[in-house]
Amino acid sequence: MGGDEGPATVVAGCDWSARKNPDIQFILHGPEAELTGLVARKRALTGRVEIWDATGVVTMDDKPSQIVRNGKGTSMWSAIEAVRDGTATVAVSCGNTGALMALSMIRLRKLPGVNRPAIAVLYPSSNPQGFNVLLDVGADVKADADDLLRYAMMGMSYARNGLDLPRPRVGLLNVGTEEHKGRTELKEAYELIRDQRDLAGFEFVGFVEGGDISGDICDVIVTDGFTGNVAIKTGEGTASLIGDRLREAFKFSPLSRLASVLAYTSLRRLKKKIDPRRVNGGVFLGLNGTVVKSHGAADATGVSAAIKLAAQLADIKFTDKLAARVAGLPGEESAS
Amino acid sequence: MGGDEGPATVVAGCDWSARKNPDIQFILHGPEAELTGLVARKRALTGRVEIWDATGVVTMDDKPSQIVRNGKGTSMWSAIEAVRDGTATVAVSCGNTGALMALSMIRLRKLPGVNRPAIAVLYPSSNPQGFNVLLDVGADVKADADDLLRYAMMGMSYARNGLDLPRPRVGLLNVGTEEHKGRTELKEAYELIRDQRDLAGFEFVGFVEGGDISGDICDVIVTDGFTGNVAIKTGEGTASLIGDRLREAFKFSPLSRLASVLAYTSLRRLKKKIDPRRVNGGVFLGLNGTVVKSHGAADATGVSAAIKLAAQLADIKFTDKLAARVAGLPGEESAS
Numbered sequence: 001m002g003g004d005e006g007p008a009t010v011v012a013g014c015d016w017s018a019r020k021n022p023d024i025q026f027i028l029h030g031p032e033a034e035l036t037g038l039v040a041r042k043r044a045l046t047g048r049v050e051i052w053d054a055t056g057v058v059t060m061d062d063k064p065s066q067i068v069r070n071g072k073g074t075s076m077w078s079a080i081e082a083v084r085d086g087t088a089t090v091a092v093s094c095g096n097t098g099a100l101m102a103l104s105m106i107r108l109r110k111l112p113g114v115n116r117p118a119i120a121v122l123y124p125s126s127n128p129q130g131f132n133v134l135l136d137v138g139a140d141v142k143a144d145a146d147d148l149l150r151y152a153m154m155g156m157s158y159a160r161n162g163l164d165l166p167r168p169r170v171g172l173l174n175v176g177t178e179e180h181k182g183r184t185e186l187k188e189a190y191e192l193i194r195d196q197r198d199l200a201g202f203e204f205v206g207f208v209e210g211g212d213i214s215g216d217i218c219d220v221i222v223t224d225g226f227t228g229n230v231a232i233k234t235g236e237g238t239a240s241l242i243g244d245r246l247r248e249a250f251k252f253s254p255l256s257r258l259a260s261v262l263a264y265t266s267l268r269r270l271k272k273k274i275d276p277r278r279v280n281g282g283v284f285l286g287l288n289g290t291v292v293k294s295h296g297a298a299d300a301t302g303v304s305a306a307i308k309l310a311a312q313l314a315d316i317k318f319t320d321k322l323a324a325r326v327a328g329l330p331g332e333e334s335a336s
Numbered sequence: 337m338g339g340d341e342g343p344a345t346v347v348a349g350c351d352w353s354a355r356k357n358p359d360i361q362f363i364l365h366g367p368e369a370e371l372t373g374l375v376a377r378k379r380a381l382t383g384r385v386e387i388w389d390a391t392g393v394v395t396m397d398d399k400p401s402q403i404v405r406n407g408k409g410t411s412m413w414s415a416i417e418a419v420r421d422g423t424a425t426v427a428v429s430c431g432n433t434g435a436l437m438a439l440s441m442i443r444l445r446k447l448p449g450v451n452r453p454a455i456a457v458l459y460p461s462s463n464p465q466g467f468n469v470l471l472d473v474g475a476d477v478k479a480d481a482d483d484l485l486r487y488a489m490m491g492m493s494y495a496r497n498g499l500d501l502p503r504p505r506v507g508l509l510n511v512g513t514e515e516h517k518g519r520t521e522l523k524e525a526y527e528l529i530r531d532q533r534d535l536a537g538f539e540f541v542g543f544v545e546g547g548d549i550s551g552d553i554c555d556v557i558v559t560d561g562f563t564g565n566v567a568i569k570t571g572e573g574t575a576s577l578i579g580d581r582l583r584e585a586f587k588f589s590p591l592s593r594l595a596s597v598l599a600y601t602s603l604r605r606l607k608k609k610i611d612p613r614r615v616n617g618g619v620f621l622g623l624n625g626t627v628v629k630s631h632g633a634a635d636a637t638g639v640s641a642a643i644k645l646a647a648q649l650a651d652i653k654f655t656d657k658l659a660a661r662v663a664g665l666p667g668e669e670s671a672s
Binding site for chain 2: 098124125126138141142173175176181182183209210211212213214215223225226227229230231232233234235236237238239240241242244246259260261
């Protein structure tokens with residue numbers, strides 16, 4: 001209910017997913033009458049949707065702490081509850097990220113050994129798989145060395161299970177690649193991550209820089225939630241500036257307008273390749289349950305992409321794999 | 337001497353600048369015989385170049401601390417020395433950033449009231465001036481609230497004098513725009529910056545996000561050197577990924593290849609607009625003297641752009657203006 005485009009877009013996204021994936025069943029959370037009406041218009045959803053009535057809505061302006069205290073009647077709360085009691089395998093939401101994370105932490109609880117959960121996204125890259133895993137992008141503004149080790153393990157597990165990379169290459173984000181560079185917690189995290197690589201079966205490429213987030217020297221980029229959040233938003237902003245300039249360039253003269261008509265298919269192909277809607281979904285890692293955060297402004301294609309990712313993670317029992325991965329890591333006492 | 341392309345490229349950049357700006361005089365630092373030979377081939381440089389012989393070279397791999405101790409015979413040391421003794425008004429270098437900052441701090445010393453100098457860059461944006469000022473992008477990995485206040489004042493002064501904006505709009509980089517968000521030092525810096533806006537004649541737009549670095553809601557973006565460094569490198573990497581994909585898209589079919597021929601002028605115009613070579617130059621702020629850091633891989637156009645920026649800042653006595661701006665700010669005792 002809390003996405004920018006409202007429930008009709010979410011239902012349209014479900015419809016799209018239902019047609020492409022015959023195995024997915026849906027539980028929708030929100031005002032029953034409204035949702036029943038929307039679902040009735042989509043033939044592919046017949047018999048595949050259960051509706052849990054919830055009249056409250058978490059808005060984008062609500063403070064996470066208020067929602068944790070007073071959010072019980074909201075659709076977001078209801079969706080997390082369905083995961084908590086095992087009715088749903090995974091939750092998808094387009095709503096307020098902070099509130100969704102706060103509710104998920106309180107109701108689903110953190111995995112043993114995890115102090116700070118993380119949000120991981122797929123970032124377009126020049127790697128063969130087309131994307132790299134970047135985390136944390138904003139679950140918490142801080143991360144110490146123990147947290148960064150856990151982000152590395154969780155990101156590695158996500159790359160292995162979500163991107164089908166048997167031996168992911170993990171990099172730790174810094175301002176230079178030399179070992180002596182950067183903040184103290186990064187030097188500590190460097191050693192902690194390096195010491196796990198053989199046991200956990202990943203490669204550690206050491207420190208990487210901002211340019212490597214979209215590059216091909218590693219598949220997983222580990223950083224704190226402040227830096228990660230600034231990085232993805234800077235990247236999105238820069239991409240959108242280039243897109244605007246490109247459109248202007250093609251409108252400039254009759255010749256360039258003709259060129260843009262001829263280039264139409266090529267540009268559409270390009271757009272599809274780097275379209276954020278097609279990799280829509282930040283995944284919350286480190287909780288007893290899987291939660292996928294879709295972009296607030298997602299359209300039906302975006303919602304459908306988030307559902308596809310959620311279904312894939314549910315299919316492979318990703319939460320269990322992740323729990324095994326972070327159990328028994330060093331520093332667990334302080335992180336419990 | 338320490339740039340990736342060697343001294344011939346630097347001399348070519350000087351030649352380019354000399355032809356466009358009749359008022360610039362040059363002092364070149366490096367092996368005298370080699371530089372004399374390079375200069376002799378450029379007619380525009382006749383009578384406008386002095387050469388200071390220096391045989392040592394700071395390489396990209398040298399540690400800043402080593403250069404501070406043992407770098408006396410290097411071309412970089414010599415260039416900074418020329419600013420220190422007043423022979424040169426401003427220094428330009430394509431060399432090792434860390435070593436250049438360390439040498440500049442030791443030899444030029446910090447301005448009264450400045451604890452951490454900063455490196456500021458111009459980032460392409462959708463503002464009318466085409467660029468925003470972003471700082472710090474890597475002089476230091478840390479910044480406390482007092483430092484961030486000084487970055488705001490120095491960035492504002494740079495925008496006013498370098499981008500001709502009489503009343504720059506300053507934003508403080510965070511993970512959200514609500515006042516309660518982010519790290520403690522950011523909330524403190526928010527109040528410190530806000531309290532200076534009337535006295536110093538700038539607008540404070542409050543917290544901004546990564547997407548605003550290339551946006552139009554502010555002209556100056558203030559952040560710590562770790563976050564700023566990751567942000568510009570993420571932006572550069574993303575832009576370069578999009579460029580590669582665009583080239584692939586245009587090579588895909590005979591029709592798209594024809595389109596790329598027709599679009600040639602438009603694409604060149606686009607490239608010129610967002611070409612980092614044309615705004616090449618990070619400026620070191622907070623020192624007794626102006627130092628411009630050109631990109632290590634800069635070609636002659638890039639070197640010439642850095643020289644142009646340096647000459648403009650020298651012309652308006654930027655260092656004096658900056659010194660006046662940071663004198664007497666709150667927290668000076670701790671920052672002196």
